[in-house]
Amino acid sequence: MNATTSRSVVLASRPVGIPQAEHFRIVETPVPALTPGQVLVRTVYWSVEPAMRGWVNAVGNYSEPVAVGAVMRSLASGVVEASTHPDYGVGDLVTGMFGWQDHAAVDAHVISHRIDPQGPPLSASLGVLGLNGLTAYFGLLDIGEPRAGETVVVSTAAGSVGSAVGQIARIKGCRSVGIAGGENKVRQCLDVFGFDACIDYKSQDLAQELRNACPGGVDVYFDNTAGPISDVVMAQLNIGARVVVCGTASIASWDPMPSGPRVERHLLVKRARMQGLLIFDHADRFAEGRAQLASWLTQGRLKYLEDILPGIEHAPDAIAGLYRGENQGKRLIQVSRDPTSGNA
């Protein structure tokens, strides 16, 4: 017997900076009826990601901000519960921009792709086989262009993107150096993700620790912070270095624009390159990226951690929690039973 009501998380008011629990509200509505061609998805996992800060803020971004009163935009994975579209049938596992709602009636084009029920667990579709893994894959390989023997430095190294970057760097024959916050995350980077070195950005002298960890300098810097950590790394770039600008976790607000040491001198003297990454620019190659990542996963060469919050009531505070650094691994919210639980 399917549910007749759907619960969703809507944006209650527009935050400045990091969205907090009070900026969201849980609402209950009838499960929507399908119009012809639509698919009803019972979502199982919702994604929680740093980029959501940008999606709910009013400042210029990739896309229109989520409207106040609208369901929070999000990738989610779930099970088809009803379908009037020939390509999808009841029981199919799918991923797409379903939003933070436990039942989503969507046009078929909103479904990103179908998930193999015999493959890795459904939750991986939102992490290491989702945008996080793809961001690491295309950001590092296409923009960072690492060559065997080079040193790759990654900030937020214990995170779901950073940990994949470090592992892919090693797969490609590079020395991987992580920067993470606190002893636990540093240990994870070394023990779980196999970084060659990892340093704690809370240490007394980050510049000296980075020099110790990168005696040959930094060839690729994959940055998720855009703050004081980057300022230290930029000063240790090698000639011809590549900086992948992937995220800005250190910056609580871009309004007003924060200041920092100018990068031009580093870029000029080192003939270095700094380039922004938007993973959706690589969408035509997502299938290739997912296949390669899944293969490394199956071979045991790619590890990941998850932080699954049990239940919709955790959603409103979930983004703020990311910025408090409380998660270990890809943060998800589980809102219904996972049919793949028990898969390897």
Add this chain to the structure above:
Amino acid sequence: MNATTSRSVVLASRPVGIPQAEHFRIVETPVPALTPGQVLVRTVYWSVEPAMRGWVNAVGNYSEPVAVGAVMRSLASGVVEASTHPDYGVGDLVTGMFGWQDHAAVDAHVISHRIDPQGPPLSASLGVLGLNGLTAYFGLLDIGEPRAGETVVVSTAAGSVGSAVGQIARIKGCRSVGIAGGENKVRQCLDVFGFDACIDYKSQDLAQELRNACPGGVDVYFDNTAGPISDVVMAQLNIGARVVVCGTASIASWDPMPSGPRVERHLLVKRARMQGLLIFDHADRFAEGRAQLASWLTQGRLKYLEDILPGIEHAPDAIAGLYRGENQGKRLIQVSRDPTSGNA
């Protein structure tokens, strides 16, 4: 009858920031005797360039700083007056890193290349056919990668690099927009160098003027400033824009490191690229670049201005004068008779 004494300009003390007249001293020494394989060059023109600030400062740069007491490092062009090397004979016109000295006894490898006595005037070898033109050529085409129909913005547009960038952009089918300081330079950009638009950075509202001049946004930004002008341009980049970091004329000193608005957000949201240019990285293609530039020059498609200071006594203050913005076109110091004067 050749001279028996040589005059040179040596670094008298190490400046912090922009080198002033008092940091240099003119000295007189005997014309050196040649050791086997050496060439004696009577220099005619010495180059004066913004990069010289970096060459005499103590902070990290491409190369060792000029030692206190040593002849100022510089490109120069002149005439072979004596030679013990089989490749060079008396009367040959040559360019090389001869330094600010009117007679230079150099090993043959110090000579960069020979100049066609029937070609453009000798002085052009240090400007539009020298590193300035090559910097514009390789910086714009290889790093900026302009495509026909795009908008190319250039700072210090009336300068010897900037003016060539704007003209090459137009040759490649782009809209060229200059940024220059003051009414005279703006007029030069429009009337002499043929920019599609040029704005005065001293204007009340640079951001609005730039929006007016670039209604379709900025696709390529060729920057020679690294200061407040850049901050305005960075905010108007188009998706996929390329920023060529060529010079840092706005920054009087990098010690301590100056601050500015962080660029990461622009690079991320616009998936833009920012890359430093050192022209010597392109040295294996200089002959190609010179040939193309000379061809455009001959066709009248490439104009240039020169600011030739008459006599060695102008050398000590010449770099500071560049930073005061007093030159119009490529600044040179003429220290002896030009055998090509009168060439077209």
